[in-house]
Amino acid sequence: MMDEPSTMVAELLQDTIAVYHDDPQAQETLQHHARRLEEPLRVAVTGMVKAGKSTLINAIIGEELAPTGTAECTRIVTWYRYGDTPRVTMIPREGEPRLLAVKRVNGLLDFDLRGARAEEVDRLVVDWPNSSLRDMTLIDTPGIASLSGDVSARSTDILIPDSGSSAVDALVYVMRHLREADLTFLESFRRISASQPGAINALAVISRADEIGAGRIDSLLAARDIAKRYRNDSTLGSVAMGIVPVAGLLAQTARTMRQAEFAILLELSKLDRAERERMLLSADRFIRSPDHISADAAARAALLDRFGIFGIRLATVLINSGTTEPTELAHELARRSGLNELVSLVAGQFQVRADHLKAYSAMVGVETLLRERPHAGTEAVAASLERIRVGTHEFRELRLLAASRTTGLNLPTGLAAEAERLIGGMGVAPSDRLGLAREASADDIRSAALVSLARWHAHAENPLNDRATTEVCQAVVRSCEAILARLP
Structure with a gap:
């Protein structure tokens, strides 16, 4: 059920549709905005190549759905939305949509493109029965500033198109550390985003936060200090609602931890502390060290891929501190990874404003249409648009919030x-x-x-x-x- 501002915008769209009754292209655009009012909030996850976007999406969803690494599918925009039945649909740039086989390989969702190349695919749509997706559609984008211009263009086309409004309502921007290219992209998104000139609807995530402290137990404390410094920086603060550090790999693994992994961690925790620390001096030493534990080299390598040195250290410390049940350990690892703070921010800044962000997006769409495709009889529509914009307090808050973060x-x-x-x-x-x-x-x-x-x-x-x-x-x-x- 829509709230009052959304209802007013829905009526505005219908009035505009009536005015543009003889313009098929305008009709299609307006119907699209009307449908979006009824859909879940669209949140895109983007950032530089290898920033940890797909890993973060898996952590938020709580399942390993998004492919990571250098797989072909990481070069394709992929939508993850709620569906009662698992289904993967490939939308090609030319031709009709095709259903793909839904299968997992080693626990990971595997995308078989049926011979199609990534550049031939417009997007993949994954419908999945996961409660995290009921109120929010997550959109995984290829890395920006990629060596491949085509790959980067896939992200910019959906997030900061040359004309019209963005296809998403909010953005989670993933970065390993702040670079000029990050600020440039966020500023571009703020200018063209659906809420222009309304609220800043982007959050920044310092991914791989555990790497900041070289995998030490206190790594996230150092990352939080850096995030605080970024928050106090007026440049980043003007384009992002918040900045939160997250150990992405640990967050994903905590949400999907397996019993066999817990058994190895339990065995590691029983070793002498000095002996365990010697094993964890490097990845190679951990995999190839003498047989202090029963897990062979392959099992250790798999554990390292899933937890990283930081995650293994933290898990064994928590077990020795009394966290001896797998579920309890998983919850504590997720909390300490920074994931809970991120999910809380997404809920508190985006999901509770979902109706307003979507409604404002539709208003921007109407405003753009009136400007780019003038039509007889739009005077009443323009007047209604202005009345809603000025008279609706929720939208006034969005504009003031943007002003607070930019001009003051x-x-x-x-x-x-x-x-x-x-x-x-x-x-x-x-x-x-x-x-x-x-x-x-x-x-x-x-x-x-x-x-x-x-x-x-x-x-x-x-x-x-x-x-x-x-x-x-x-x-x-x-x-x-x-x-x-x-x-x-």
């Missing part, structure tokens, strides 16, 4: 940070907006909201304000009132 809110630093939080910059749950713990009671939320409401009323009525400042304060007041209105 024309408020003192402390007030600007509070205003950004109250309009949803840290998440749209009442506790997030008010800076309270997630488990805060309704009474605590009500008290904090009333205090914030009174304070921002006073700011809004300050006679020394200029018009822009007063409008920001009034928007924050409206956000506080909305929090109170939703309480029981």
Whole structure:
């Protein structure tokens, strides 16, 4: 069921369809936007080549669906969406869609392109009965800045097309460390994304965070310090809602850990600590060291491929600290990998705003159509579009949030940070907006909201304000009132 802003946009689309009744191309575009209002949120995962995009997708889904490494399919845009029955569909650049065989090899989903080359395939669509995909379609893209211009173009065509709006609603950008090319791409996405000129709808992930500390147990602490420094950097902060470090390989393995792997880890944990650390000095030493454990070289190599040195070290430490059940260990490894924080950010910044992001995308589509394909009778549509854009508070929050991260809110630093939080910059749950713990009671939320409401009323009525400042304060007041209105 759509909320009020989405309903208004759906009606706007129908009115626009009626105006463009004699333009088949416009009709197709508008019908596409109407269908998207009913679909799950589209979240693309992209980044440089070998940044760990597919590994991260597998971790989020909790299954090994996305091919990793240098497989042919990693050069193809692949959609992962919910379906009651497993199905893989190949959409060629020319010709009709074809169903592919659904099969696994060594636990991994295997894509047989039936003789087609990657450059002949527009995209793959994987329908899969996984609860993580019910409210969010994940889109795996080939690496940008690839040595192959065709491979890079596959990502840019869907994310930052030359004309029209992006085909996705939000973006998770994966990087090993921040480079100029990363900033350039994120800035391009912000300019052309569906919410233009609305909210910044991208998150940045420092993947392979365990490599920052050379595989030491405290590697993620060092990665979090770097993420904090990036968050405080106005350049990256202007194009990304948040930056989170994730040990991607460990996150994927934690969500898909096998009993045989746990047995090897349990055996390793029983070794003398000094002996175990000598084994883990390098990958080669771990695989070829004397037979301190029963696992042969092939099993050790497989364990290393799945966990990495960091994951093996962390798992054995956790087991020796009392985490002795496989399920408990898997949950703790996932938490420590940074995956839970990422999933929480995606939920708090994207999924709860799904209807608004999709509706804003449709509005941008209508606006683009009116500008590029003028048509008699669009005056009423343009007026309705402007009324929705200006009069809908949820969209006003999106625009202010974008302004906060780019040009600023024309408020003192402390007030600007509070205003950004109250309009949803840290998440749209009442506790997030008010800076309270997630488990805060309704009474605590009500008290904090009333205090914030009174304070921002006073700011809004300050006679020394200029018009822009007063409008920001009034928007924050409206956000506080909305929090109170939703309480029981």
